[in-house]
Amino acid sequence: MLIISEQEARSLVSVEDAIAAVEQCFAAMARAEARNYPVVREAVGRQDAVYGVKAGCDGSAPILGLKAGGYWPHNMDRKLSNHQSSTLLFDPDTGRASALVSANYLTGVRTGAASAIATKYLSRPDCSVLGIIGAGVQAQYQLRATLAVRAIRRVHAWNRSAEKLAAFGRIVAQLGLEFIPETDCRGVAAHADILITVTPSQKALVEKSWVRAGTHINAMGADTRGKQELDPALVAGAALFVDEAAQALGIGECQHACNAGLITAQSFRGSIGAVIEGLCDGRRTADEITLFDGTGVALQDLAVADLAVRMAAQRGLGSSVDY
Numbered sequence: 001m002l003i004i005s006e007q008e009a010r011s012l013v014s015v016e017d018a019i020a021a022v023e024q025c026f027a028a029m030a031r032a033e034a035r036n037y038p039v040v041r042e043a044v045g046r047q048d049a050v051y052g053v054k055a056g057c058d059g060s061a062p063i064l065g066l067k068a069g070g071y072w073p074h075n076m077d078r079k080l081s082n083h084q085s086s087t088l089l090f091d092p093d094t095g096r097a098s099a100l101v102s103a104n105y106l107t108g109v110r111t112g113a114a115s116a117i118a119t120k121y122l123s124r125p126d127c128s129v130l131g132i133i134g135a136g137v138q139a140q141y142q143l144r145a146t147l148a149v150r151a152i153r154r155v156h157a158w159n160r161s162a163e164k165l166a167a168f169g170r171i172v173a174q175l176g177l178e179f180i181p182e183t184d185c186r187g188v189a190a191h192a193d194i195l196i197t198v199t200p201s202q203k204a205l206v207e208k209s210w211v212r213a214g215t216h217i218n219a220m221g222a223d224t225r226g227k228q229e230l231d232p233a234l235v236a237g238a239a240l241f242v243d244e245a246a247q248a249l250g251i252g253e254c255q256h257a258c259n260a261g262l263i264t265a266q267s268f269r270g271s272i273g274a275v276i277e278g279l280c281d282g283r284r285t286a287d288e289i290t291l292f293d294g295t296g297v298a299l300q301d302l303a304v305a306d307l308a309v310r311m312a313a314q315r316g317l318g319s320s321v322d323y
Contacts, residue, residue, distance in 0.1 A: 001097055001098060001099060001100060001321055001322075001323040002098065002099045002100075002309060002312060002313075002318045002320055003100045003101075003318060003319045003320075003321060004099065004100070004101045004102060004308050004309065004312055004317070004318045004319075005102055005318075005319075006102035006104055006105060006169050006180065007042075008102075008308075008312065008317050008318060009072065009101060009102050009103070009105050009106050009281060009308050010105045011317075012307075012308045012311040012312055012315070012317065013105075013106060013109060013304055013307055013308050013311065014077070015112065015113070015116075015141075015145050015148055016146050016148050017307060017311075018106075018109045018110055018112070018113040018145075018304050018307070019113040019116050019117060019120075019145065019148060019149070021113070021303040021304055021306075022110055022113040022114055022117060022300050022303055022304065023113075023117050023276060024303065025058055025061075025299040025300060025302070025303040026114075026117065026243070026271070026272050026273035026276055026299075027273050027276045027277050028058050028059075028060045028061070028273070028299070029244070029271065029273045029299060030271055030273030030274045030277045030279055031060070031273075031277060032061060032274065033058065033059050033060040034057065034058035034060060034061075034117075035056055035057060036054070036055075036056040036244060036247075036297045036298045036299055037054075037055040037056050037057075037298065039053070039054050039100065039247070039251075039298075040052055040053040040055075040223065041054060041070075041251075041288050044070070044137060046123075047072055047073075047074050047133075048072075048073050048074065049070060049071060049072045049285045050070045050071045050224070051068075051069070051070040052068070052069070052070050053066055053068045053085060054066065054067050054068075054296075054297070054298035055298050056297070056298035056299045056302060057092065058145060058302065058303070059092075059170075061303075061306065061307070062092040062093075063089065063092070063135075063299075063302045063303065063306045064089070064090045064091075064092040064302075065087060065088055065089040065090055065298075065302045065306075066087070066088055066149070066298065066307065067085055067086070067087045067088075067103055067107075067298060067301040067302070067305075068086060068088070068211070069083070069084050069085020069086060069103065069107075070083075070085070071083055071086065071176075072084055072251065074116070081104050081137075081234070083104060083107060083108075084104060085103040085104060085301075086100060086102060086103050086264060087099075087101045087103045087106070087302065087305035088100055088101075088303055089101070089302065089305055089306060089309065096323075097323055098197070098309075099305070099309045101305040101309065102161075102299060102310050103305065106301065106304045106305060106308065107301065108137065108138060108141045109141055109145075109304065110140030110296075110300040110303070110304045111138060111141060111142075111220060111294070111296060111300075112142050112144065112145030112146075113145055113297075113300070113304075114243060114272075114294045114296070114300060115142055115145060115146070115196060115219075115220055115274060115292070115294055116145035116148055116149045117149075118147055118216075118218055118241065118272050118292035118294065119146055119149050119194055119216060119218065120149040120150075121272065121275045121276060121282050122216050122241060122272075122275070122282050122283050122290040122292060123150065123193065123194050123216035123283070123290070124193065124214055124216070124283070124286060125150075126193075127150050127152075127153065127193035127194050127216070128150070128151060128152060128153045128193060129152070129153070129154045129155075129191055129192055129193045129194070130143070130146055130152045130154070130155045130156070130192065130193070130196070131155075131156045131157070131188040131189060131191060131192025131193075131194065131195045131196070132156075132157045132188070132195075132196050132198065133156070133157070133158050133159075133185050133188055133195070133196070133197045133198070133199060133205055133206065133229070134158075134159060134170075134197060134198040134199035134221065135157050135159035135161075135164045135165045135167070135168035135281040136159070136164060136199075138198045138220070139157070139159075139168055139196075139198055140168070140171055141156065142196050142198055142218075142220070143171070143172065143175070144175075144305060146196070147175070148180065150194065152177060152194075153177060153178060153239055154177060154178040154179075154180065154191075155172045155177050155178070155179050155180070156180045156181075156182050156187065156188045156191045156192060157169070157172075157179070157180075157181060157182065157188060157269055158181070158182045158183070158184060158185050158187065158188045158219075165181050165216070166181070168200050169181055171236075174323045185205045185206055185210075186207070186210045188214070189206050189207075189210040189211050189212075189215075191209055192212075192215060193214070193215060193216070194215070194216050194217075194218070194320055195211065195215055195216070195217045195218070196217075196218045196220060197218070197219050197220060197221050197229040197230065198221050199221045199229055200218045200221060200227065201221060201227065201228060201229050202226050202227055202228055203228055203233045204228055204229065204230055204232070204256075205229050205230070206229060206230050206231060206234060207231045207234065208231045208234035208237060211234060211289060213287040213288075213289065214286050214287050214288065214289070215289050215290075216283075216289075216290045217230070217234075217238065217289065217290070217291045217292070218290075218292050218294060219235075219252070219253035219291060219292065219293050219294065220294045221253075222251065222252050222253040222255070222293075222295070223251055223252065223296050224251050225250070225251055225255065227251075227254075228253065228256050229253060230253055230256075230258040230291075232256045232260050232262055233257075233262070234289075234291075235256070235262070235263065235293075236257045236258040236262035236263050236267070237289065238289045238290060238291035239265055239269050239283070239284070239288050239289065239290045239291065240254065240263070240268045240291055240293065241268065241269060241270060241271065241272050241275065241282075241290065241291065241292045241293070242254070242268055242271055242272070242292070242293045242295075243271065243272060243273075243292075243293070243294055243295055243296070243297050243300075244271065244295065244297050245268055245271065247295040247297065248268070248293040248295055249265060251261060251295055252295040253291075253293045254293050254294040261319060269281060271291060274284075276310065293295070
């Protein structure tokens with residue numbers, strides 16, 4: 001078995017490589033060559049933590065495995081990341097465990113990659129203004145991934161914490177972009193060509209009337225029952241795209257519009273994989289509001305973990321142990 005540490009994973013997988021790997025797995029899902037298995041997600045009963053297991057298999061790669069981990073909200077007090085996870089890969093032909101990969105960085109970068117892929121296929125090519133609601137660690141992944149697919153010049157952002165917002169602004173400035181800190185979410189939405197939401201909110205932060213025609217939205221925060229970032233009317237009025245339909249309706253941003261009777265599974269234009277494969281239309285007009293509900297699927301995690309393993313083999317990194 002090959003063991004890849006957190007530090008090694010960071011050195012092995014770039015944002016651009018993650019985008020390519022996740023795009024391939026979305027396409028394999030659309031071709032019915034890859035499948036995510038049912039997600040387990042439970043409260044731990046200690047430290048207010050939530051723990052989950054996501055698994056799946058991409059027969060086209062081939063990749064088989066699972067990611068286990070979750071959210072420990074008090075970890076910052078221990079100088080650890082609140083998000084902790086590991087990916088275990090198996091040989092699809094024998095079932096033997098083949099690699100254990102630290103997945104904290106990889107979870108962040110694959111989430112940014114999924115959003116960037118939706119931006120690449122669904123946003124207007126001339127988009128230059130990025131709006132981000134939420135300025136935590138994931139916002140940095142979102143920013144760098146978006147820059148890989150669109151020529152962004154200006155960033156508007158909001159966060160509940162002024163300190164986090166200022167820190168994010170310094171990162172934006174270091175990348176040579178103009179940064180506009182906003183005092184509310186409306187200010188972000190009003191200026192954005194591309195709007196990304198990455199918060200743990202459990203109530204709508206963005207109203208339908210705030211969003212301009214032609215905006216593309218990546219709703220990336222809702223991945224659990226109860227989480228919400230967008231007005232259900234905004235969701236219902238947009239051209240909807242998903243990573244996986246069942247997850248979007250059950251735990252994604254779409255759950256609230258669905259529960260209100262505003263949308264059904266038939267409301268989705270398609271998956272982002274179907275757009276990649278040319279199986280459904282993406283954006284149809286310049287004025288259309290497009291929305292990608294990114295809930296995060298196991299195959300994203302497996303794709304970037306497999307990439308790390310392959311890169312480690314090429315560079316002679318990782319620790320090989322008998323198992």
